[in-house]
Amino acid sequence: PIPLQHGAHRTGKRMDADMAKWRGYGLGQFIHWGLYSILEGKYKGKYYNGAAEWIRSWKEVPNAEYDVLNKQFNPATFNATAWAKMAKQMGVKYLTFTTKHHDGFCLWPSKYTDYTIESSPYKKDIVKEVVDAYTKEGIDVYLYFSIMDWHHPDWRYDLKTKEDSIAFDRFKLFTKNQLTELLQRYPQTKGLWFDGTWDNSWKKSGAFTDSLEQYLKSLVPGLIIGSRLRADEKGNRHVDANGVLMGDYEQGWERKIPKTYADVHGNDWDCVMTIPENGWGYAEKWMGHWKTTNELIEMTAQCVSLGGNFVVNFGPKADGSFRKEEIANAKEIGEWMKINSDAIYNCEYAGWEKQDWGYYTKKRGEDKVYMIVFNVPLSGSLKIKPSANYVVEKATLLEGKQQLSTEKLDYGASFIQLPKGKTFVKPFVIVLDIKPVKQQEEAGPKAKT
Numbered sequence: 001p002i003p004l005q006h007g008a009h010r011t012g013k014r015m016d017a018d019m020a021k022w023r024g025y026g027l028g029q030f031i032h033w034g035l036y037s038i039l040e041g042k043y044k045g046k047y048y049n050g051a052a053e054w055i056r057s058w059k060e061v062p063n064a065e066y067d068v069l070n071k072q073f074n075p076a077t078f079n080a081t082a083w084a085k086m087a088k089q090m091g092v093k094y095l096t097f098t099t100k101h102h103d104g105f106c107l108w109p110s111k112y113t114d115y116t117i118e119s120s121p122y123k124k125d126i127v128k129e130v131v132d133a134y135t136k137e138g139i140d141v142y143l144y145f146s147i148m149d150w151h152h153p154d155w156r157y158d159l160k161t162k163e164d165s166i167a168f169d170r171f172k173l174f175t176k177n178q179l180t181e182l183l184q185r186y187p188q189t190k191g192l193w194f195d196g197t198w199d200n201s202w203k204k205s206g207a208f209t210d211s212l213e214q215y216l217k218s219l220v221p222g223l224i225i226g227s228r229l230r231a232d233e234k235g236n237r238h239v240d241a242n243g244v245l246m247g248d249y250e251q252g253w254e255r256k257i258p259k260t261y262a263d264v265h266g267n268d269w270d271c272v273m274t275i276p277e278n279g280w281g282y283a284e285k286w287m288g289h290w291k292t293t294n295e296l297i298e299m300t301a302q303c304v305s306l307g308g309n310f311v312v313n314f315g316p317k318a319d320g321s322f323r324k325e326e327i328a329n330a331k332e333i334g335e336w337m338k339i340n341s342d343a344i345y346n347c348e349y350a351g352w353e354k355q356d357w358g359y360y361t362k363k364r365g366e367d368k369v370y371m372i373v374f375n376v377p378l379s380g381s382l383k384i385k386p387s388a389n390y391v392v393e394k395a396t397l398l399e400g401k402q403q404l405s406t407e408k409l410d411y412g413a414s415f416i417q418l419p420k421g422k423t424f425v426k427p428f429v430i431v432l433d434i435k436p437v438k439q440q441e442e443a444g445p446k447a448k449t
């Protein structure tokens with residue numbers, strides 16, 4: 001391997017209790033809320049065809065006019081408890097919340113800039129309200145923080161001149177101070193979700209990103225930070241020059257889901273997903289297809305079946321209310337999770353050959369495999385092919401506990417027969433009680449005695 005000072009300091013998964021809890025979340029919520037929510041993806045009657053939270057970068061919006069939106073931000077009816085209760089009902093186990101997006105506006109009263117919630121008519125500490133409300137509902141909170149800060153005079157996209165480096169040194173200190181502030185003001189924080197780290201200025205700061213990560217983890221032992229923070233000394237991000245992940249989990253799965261287990265390279269990972277095709281902040285007209293609840297449930301199953309978590313993004317309006325489509329998705333996902341969450345929480349990749357009917361998940365540390373079924377064959381027979389080290393003892397519908405008959409086939413496969421005449425109108429789960437079997441020794445020629 002290439003000798004690196006600031007590459008990965010660990011190979012393989014983090015195996016402590018905090019990370020084990022993270023690994024078992026299954027389903028999470030992302031929330032993007034900020035000044036961009038006021039513009040709703042449009043400006044002076046024109047609709048922005050980019051992601052709504054990026055509208056400041058649209059040529060139609062003069063920066064000076066965007067930057068004074070802090071004077072308008074006043075979600076008087078905002079109710080963090082209502083948000084947390086909606087999330088609880090949905091069945092999410094963790095929240096990632098935007099403290100500062102690329103526009104540099106801080107939803108907490110930072111003492112390192114005036115561009116904060118204190119400069120708005122609302123004044124109150126939104127980050128605190130959210131952290132407290134979600135923690136009270138038993139949902140772990142992770143704080144999203146954009147390194148790239150379009151509003152800060154010392155932000156640089158690249159370091160070309162001495163002046164750039166002097167300014168960026170001030171910016172790095174500003175960043176370290178703000179992160180220290182967040183972790184000290186909100187000690188319930190379980191981790192940090194970094195964004196805005198793709199520019200050359202950051203890629204040239206590998207040593208700093210390494211010392212910053214170590215510093216943050218010294219403030220909060222067990223703090224969870226994904227692969228979007230670090231750069232190695234050669235400017236590599238996510239994986240270092242030796243192909244080793246830098247961070248506690250892979251954060252590259254943004255609106256993308258791995259196809260196979262090989263694609264995750266043995267790392268922990270989660271997928272963050274918009275319900276529309278793109279756009280994280282509230283947009284009056286959303287981008288393309290709005291995912292149905294069944295699609296979101298299938299994506300959740302797909303992620304958990306490959307050893308990851310699935311995180312659904314919500315973009316509340318400037319007043320803190322959610323659009324009706326998001327409320328419906330949350331409610332319907334929650335109704336499904338109420339019945340089927342056994343197949344999602346604390347489950348992992350089963351390693352069995354995938355079948356057309358849907359996805360396998362395996363309960364961590366137990367001899368239980370779940371079949372999450374989305375496609376019922378006309379035959380009513382669901383084929384399974386357990387891995388060679390397990391046999392299936394029993395198959396039961398999770399909802400209603402009805403036992404299903406199975407029929408052995410060749411090559412270690414079996415059919416699981418769905419009850420005749422029963423029609424399934426929603427994704428459902430079959431629980432397989434399995435038993436480990438000793439690997440049959442290959443029958444070879446008897447050794448000469």
Ligand SMILES: COc1ccc([C@H]2[C@H](O)[C@H](O)[C@H](C)N2C)cc1
Nearest residue numbers: 032051053054195196254272280
């Ligand atoms: C350049 O492509 C990008 C850059 C940033 C993003 C940001 C979004 O604004 C949102 O915050 C998402 C989590 N993040 C990756 C998305 C795509």
